[in-house]
Amino acid sequence: MSNLQKEDFSKWYLQTIQQADLMSYSPVRGCIIFKPDGFELWEHIQEEFNKFLKAEGIRNAYFPMLIPYSFFAKESDHIEGFAPELPWVTKVGNEELEEPLALRPTSETMIGSAFSEWINSYRDLPYEINQWANVFRWEKKTLPFLRTSEFLWQEGHTAHADEEDARRRTMRVLEAYRDLAENFLAIPVYVGQKTPSERFAGAVDTYSIEAMMKDGKAVQAGTSHYMGTKFAEAFDIKYLNAENEHVFAHTTSWGISTRLIGALIMTHGDEQGLVFPPKVAPTQVVLMPVGPWKKNPAILEKLGAIKEELAAKNLRVRLDDSDNTPGFKFNEWELKGACLRIEVGPRDLENQHAMVKVRDLSEKVAVDFPELTDYVEEQLAQMQVRLLENARLRNKANEHLDINTLDELKQHIKTCQENNEPTGFVLIGWDGSEETEAKIKEETGFTTRNIPFEAPMEKAVDLVTGLPATQTVWIARAY
Template sequence: MSDLQKENFSEWYIQTIKNADLMAYAPVRGCIIFKPDGFALWEGIQDQFNKYLATQGIRNAYFPMLIPKHFFEKEEEHVEGFAPEIPWMTQVGNEKLDEPYGLRPTSETIIGNAFSDWINSYRDLPYEINQWANVFRWEKKTLPFLRTSEFLWQEGHTAHVSEEDARHRTMAILDAYEDLIVNYLAIPSFKGQKTPSERFAGAVDTYSIETMMRDGKAVQAGTSHYLGQNFAKSFDIKFLDKDDTHKYVYTTSWGISTRLIGAMIMVHGDEKGLVLPPKVASTQVVLIPVGPWQKNPEIMETLDKMLATLKEKGVRAKIDDSDNTPGYKFNEWEQKGIPMHVELGPRDIKNGQAVIKMRDLDDKQTESLDGIEDYIKDQLETMQTRLLESADARNKENEYFDIDTLDDLKKHIETKKTAGEVPGFVLIGWDGTEETEAKIKEETGFTTRNIPFNPPMEKKVDIVSGKPAKYTVWIARSY
């Protein structure tokens, strides 16, 4: 990490997103404005996940932002979990409303109400929809993209004939999230099940994709919930089965949000700012004429041909023919995280070559103009892999398996702090009690992230009580 990343990671993060021109602060507390470059990142995530939804036959819909108060009250655990964060609309003009409306924190209630009207027979199942929407959670502490009072997300909701079908969809979505996060955003993942205290309000089981940032903290990147029949019973979602009896459906819900953008920035960014994985970047390559290029038509002619060929090959490229200095251009595109820039000047034309600079590498390289478009495409693919491998290697350096007591954990945190290093993810044994979780959080600030499906090792002893461990769990500080 750079010096600023080590000294004040949050300050580095804010500087990075401002310099990259991704967002601006809104006049509403805890809210941000997505500027075009920032929103383009979200559009890319939407496009990528919509491709998966299309393979599953899951279509997009949209539900109102305002939810009647009595909907929340139908599922007690659900409303209790979200009540502190829900903004309420109680008045229109000078007229008090007969019933308050909550600004959507999530849509299980309003969609459950719709499902109860739309689902009548086993022939209607499975019923699976998705929506891209804004949600409101009045956060006390905010950080752009990662935690804001209003944020953008995707939420899917499904209803099924059987528990088996519902659980299958829950896990299939978790796998789809992992694919998106690992192979599109180039972020390594920790996949597993949430502990009961950390699961979604009203769910039977919650599963998550956890990710580690450069400062060792965790970001929950995606969750998939098996809701059982809890919401079906609260909203009377029944169907007539083949045996001519009415039964409650089994439901799921699942979501990812714009915090993926924040996670991507924190995982890949460096001392110069933003680093975009090539698959994510709306502009992957910037072609920059250098030297007295205005007096040498051959430079622009060559770049125009290169641009056309790159576009034919599916590479998202553009030419920066502004009158800014080359140094200004190089710095600007580096701060914006563009994966590659290509320089072409009179000497390069004479030598039949161009100069290539990859955003994540320090050195420039020269490459023959002959077949350079194929080379550029290959280098973008190589960078995508390199970023994932680099992040995975960094994660492994900050994963700890040898901490077996609470005192060990405290010493570990203090040692890392003194050395200017990150405490990372710690694998512990857990006896399954909320008392243990609460004590860990109270004394260290670490929280349980998830119970991994395939832990790197099994922990035998609970870190607090010393009793036999029921589960092996990842813990970390989190955003």
């Protein structure tokens, strides 16, 4: 039996997300349509992260999509970083606009302008807001959810009285992202600081969570940036401090996007289709009548009662009473990533039990009706933990700590290609120069992911030059 996921991971991914009805392609190049299941995944991520925002007292706002050219020109690093990806509006009808307007790639400039008006005194600080929005980056190479010309995201923007407070916010959000990825999406991540060449355009420091997909490639799953006073100086975000002096605020920005959906699919999916952690799954439980159920109305009545009982526990339950064959329905709901299936037929009704199948386990289990609700809740909780643990074990198996030269890295890549195995994450020593970083990328396609806060070991020698290393860095091929 062929294993498409191992033979051609990208083909498996594209085939799965379309067959599972998460998205369809838009007539606009590089854009996708989120179908209800795909969008519901994003809704659950929003709901979960909004809990963190509310607990921190960070409120949601909304800013215009169109940003004047002059705003970008105020922060030269920023426009330079985004220039190749910016779509511009230059005409309305037949009339040329006085100033071109960009479709937002991110909102630092627009929000910086607003902050300069809203923040006047140290009493106004910290000023912290978030927006859920769409953004545009005209990508040359696209992949649904992971890299599209228009995507959805959350972007937080804050202003603080001093560096210490701003950095505290930057790191607190980074930890919230790690918690969201690992404890909600069951995606283990590597937490650390980006190298200068990989920093967000205009930031002083960028921190990230990096996820490893089943094919060994990396996905940057979230970033948090300490901006220093760069944007404050560009947009005149000043406040009157307690000593009656006008000083610049320290700002931060941070974001996660719908690429988390792509990471979710690539972390947990299997040959049968999607596998979703129960906390985020659009369908946690699917109920199915089996056997000659149409001749026995009591079967649907029982399933209706089970549905009510599970829904009362705030579980997302669907009843599939379509005319399709049981085999077709089993395959369809496995493909769509329903976490748990409950079957009831005439014999089950007689025996006062249901047959239960958990998506990531192979066995079906008979569960007595009175115990069913407790059993379902227990199995969903166990599945959530199991998916994270399985992903962690897979990551560990694809971490490479013993590669110390560029030649060894090239040999590793060659061996993986010959054996059709993931190249994974490689821990290297780095001398801190952009030249060595560029050489690794040019000769292997590997990029620095981040300088981990907790490296499994310290590397003493630079991978390229053999000179003493100043940093230990994760590198990988990335989406």
